[in-house]
Amino acid sequence: MELCSTAVSCMAAAFLLLHLGLISSMAQQNEVQTGLVGGEVTLKCTGIPLDSKLSRDEVSWMYYKTLLWRTENNNAWRTSAFPTHRADVKMENKQLRMWDLKLSDAGIYTCKSSSHEVRISLHIFKCFQNPDLERKYATVDSTVILSWHLNSQKIKWKEGFTGQLNWKQQEGANAHELLDFKVTAQGELHETKKSSNFLFEIPERNAEIIIEVKLPKVYFNHSGQYQCQLEYQGRHVQSKIELVVMKVSANPDGPLSRGANMTLTCQVSGPLPPNAYLRWERVNGTTMDVKNSRQREIKLEVNISAAGLWSCHLIEDNDRKISLHYHVEEAPVWISYVIIGASVAGSLLVFALGCLCIISGISWQRRMQRRKRMAQARQYLLENKTCQCQHRLN
Incomplete structure (x- = not known):
């Protein structure tokens, strides 16, 4: 009889332990949720009752074993580990909302009350391998x-x-x-x-x-x-x-003759970051043939003594990102002679045209004077004939 009673007690204890284990396993949930870098995600306390008992029940959010947030006596407070500027918790349903997600936000989040526990494994993915x-x-x-x-x-x-x-x-x-x-x-x-x-x-x-x-x-x-x-x-x-696009130009463009100057311009399409600058420099030149600027445009005036290959570099953190080149050429000597000859010929042509205009003006003035004298002579003769006719009639 005692043996039977002991067996019944053991069976009852085993049943009770099994029942408690089932309650424990039912009260704990494991979930998986995904999010994207820069995106938003809402972690839910699934299974926590939304009734009047919830206000008297203590609820907490944990990141691994670090406490983030909890309620006590119907008051909520956050710990220093809570990402205040990128998360909040809604009091009515205890959902944890996070935005502007980072890869470091991934991990195990636990929503826990006195009777229920939800473990959420948050996986954060970065869709782009590129930086933002x-x-x-x-x-x-x-x-x-x-x-x-x-x-x-x-x-x-x-x-x-x-x-x-x-x-x-x-x-x-x-x-x-x-x-x-x-x-x-x-x-x-x-x-x-x-x-x-x-x-x-x-x-x-x-x-x-x-x-x-x-x-x-x-x-x-x-x-x-x-x-x-x-x-x-x-x-x-x-x-x-x-x-960001770079271009170079010269004014005037083409070979440079002696005594003339040329302006080289290097320009980028947008403002430079604080750690970047533009540089004009002559290849195989000296330190005197270098000019730097942190503006988006840099100009350099050169003459025939600075003929050669000039390079414009965009330098960021002491690293040359892009370069463009312009070759300042010296005009051949015969071109200089042609230019001088053309200048002299042009001057002579202008002088000749001026002389021709003066001669033509003088000739035109003389013709006008001759016509005026002839008109006066005809008028004089006409008046004399009129007088002679009047004398004969008398």
Whole structure:
């Protein structure tokens, strides 16, 4: 009898332990959620009752074992670890909303009450391998390819996403859509060219998902911001490439004759960052043949003694990003003689024309005087004839 009673007690204890274990396993949930760098995500306390008992129950949010936020006696307070400027918690449902996500935000978040616990594994992905804002340099008439690499191998997309590539020449200007694209969940990329006025090409792709545009011949007005934007599950993420274009010119253009001066101009399409500057320098020249400027345009006046190859460099953090060259040529001697001869001939021609004008003027004045005298003589003769006729009649 005692043995039977002991067996029943053991069975009851085992059943109670099993029941408690089931309650414990039901009260703890494990979830997985994904977010994009620069995007937004909401972590939910699934299973916590939304009734009057919640106000008296203590609820807390933890990042791994670090306390971020909790309620106590119907009051909420944050710890110093809470990302105040990028997150908040809604008191009515205790949801943790985070925005402007960073890769470092990934990890285990736990929403815990006295009777329930939700563990959320947050995975943060960066859609672009590019930085959020990249600067690329090019020279006029060169070829440039702008690329956005997607982390398609690292992210297991649940569904496809769409995107577009826009260009605007400067901040605040109207954006022009160059192309739109769609990526399927299987990683297939489909692109549609939208702009017919902008001269660009879409290079052939390899196995990676890369959004690319090729400018076969860069013009100065091709500069500006190229923005690639993705939309995934209602969220937007973007990456920009700022294209800076350089050009050089000379006034007057062409060979430089003795005694003449020439102005060399080097210009970039936008303001330079604080760590960059422009430099004119003569190849194989001296330190006297160098001029620097932190402005977007630099001018240099040269004469025949500075003939040779001049280079304009854009230097950023002591690294030459792009360079353009201009060859200042000395005009051949015979050209100088031709110029001198043409000047002398021109002077003589002007002198001859002046003399011809003077001679013609004098001749014209003499003819006018001769005509005047003849007219006076005819008038005199006419008056004399009239007088003779009157005498005869008398």
